[in-house]
Amino acid sequence: MFKNSGPGVLIAAAFIGPGTVTACTLAGVGFGYALLWAMILSIVATIVLQGMAARLGVVTQQGLADVIKQQLKTKWMRICVVGIILAAIVVGNAAYEAGNLGGAVLGMQALFGNEFSGAYPYIIGSLAFLLLYLGNYKVLEKVFVALVLVMSFSFILTALLTGPNLLAVLEGLFIPKVPEDGILTIIALVGTTVVPYNLFLHASLVSEKWKTIDGLPAAKRDTVVAIVLGGFVSICIIISAAAITNSEVANVMDMAKALEPLYGASARYFMGAGLFAAGVTSAITAPLAAAYVANSCFGWKASMTDFRFRAVWIFILGLGIFFLSFNIKPIEIIKFAQIANGILLPVIAIFLLWVVNRSAVMGTYKNTNFQNALGILIIALAIILGAKSIFKVLTSF
Secondary structure, eight states, X not given: OXXXXXXXXXXXXXXXXXXXXXXXXXXXXXXXXXXXHHHHHHHHHHHHHHHHHHHHHHHHOSOHXXXXXXXXXXXXHHHHHHHHHHIIIIIHHHHHHHHHHHHHHHHHHHHHOSTTGGGHHHHHHHHHHHHHHTOOHHHHHHHHHHHHHHHHHHHHHHXXXXXXXXXXXXXXXXXXXXXXXXXXXXXXXXXXXXXXXXXXXXXXXXXXXXXSGGGHHHHHXXXXXXXXXXXXXXXXXXXXXXXXXXXXXXXXXXXXXXXXXXXXXXXXXXXXXXXXXXXXXXXXXXXXXXXXXXXXXXXXXXXXXXXXHXXXXXXXXXXXXXXXXXXXXXXXXXXXXXXXXXXXXXXXXXXXXXXXTXXXXXXXXXXXXXXXXXXXXXXXXXXXXXXXXXXXXXXXX
């Protein structure tokens, strides 16, 4: 398993963070199985975009930001694009890091109680620091495989415990419906799965695993398998939440408590273990992605053990621990991050589609017409959902 797995498992782990778990929980509680189709849509969109990013990384042996910079010949445009990328990824990831750590803390509270909850952020932060400081991609990969397996088994077992109606599940998966008040939940499900920073992370990490074009088939297989598994885990969370009749559920631990009277304490422990794994994996990938983006944008060509590379992820991780430890809720920063990500996803998707169609970059491995058609459809969807997300945030000020 370790030999054949690649960065796809990090990408899957990155998008199944506490935000995704919460969005899936609210989708299940609010709409039952009706929005399962939105996860299928998200999985397909993620496979298409991440597949392009992975192919770009293997062929060019460079990060996405490196290639975009090289292909933008106009200086002012290059500066603008790099500025947007840095603002959205670095500042956005710093804002969300507290949520990632907080999700892992909730998981620890479910597993071990609240007696030492004040120390949990530092324990998780130290674990993330140690794994990142080692600067060894192979070690990270193995840790993530283990955490994703824990997360997958936890949420899948929870879903099985609820005894779902299989016909209703299949209907929700393959017959699209948009319930009243469901559009914002659909945006949340897609937005937490198709993550802009994962495109940069994936393009950078594949060159750590595969050094030649011969790695393309393995990279494609790795991407599809990992993202389908990640999407299946998200589907299981929605199915679990759909079993709850109590509408007073705001997050995943509320769901665990609501399941406990029906299915016993095991549901709480399964959910706790799953949320802990989801929080830890996202708490590692968010700083790592920010470091790779800064590395590409500033042209450092730094390794994972380089001081500059480490300085970026230490900054992101440190801010997350700071916000969480002092109970500071960086709501305004997170709102900015949502606006930035709403702008960034379609912009980066357009640039990604552009560079993977350039013969000077990809040679014979550029996009096919079918891949371009899928890419254009996904970009159109990203523009619509991004506009709705930005409008929602601006009207909430």
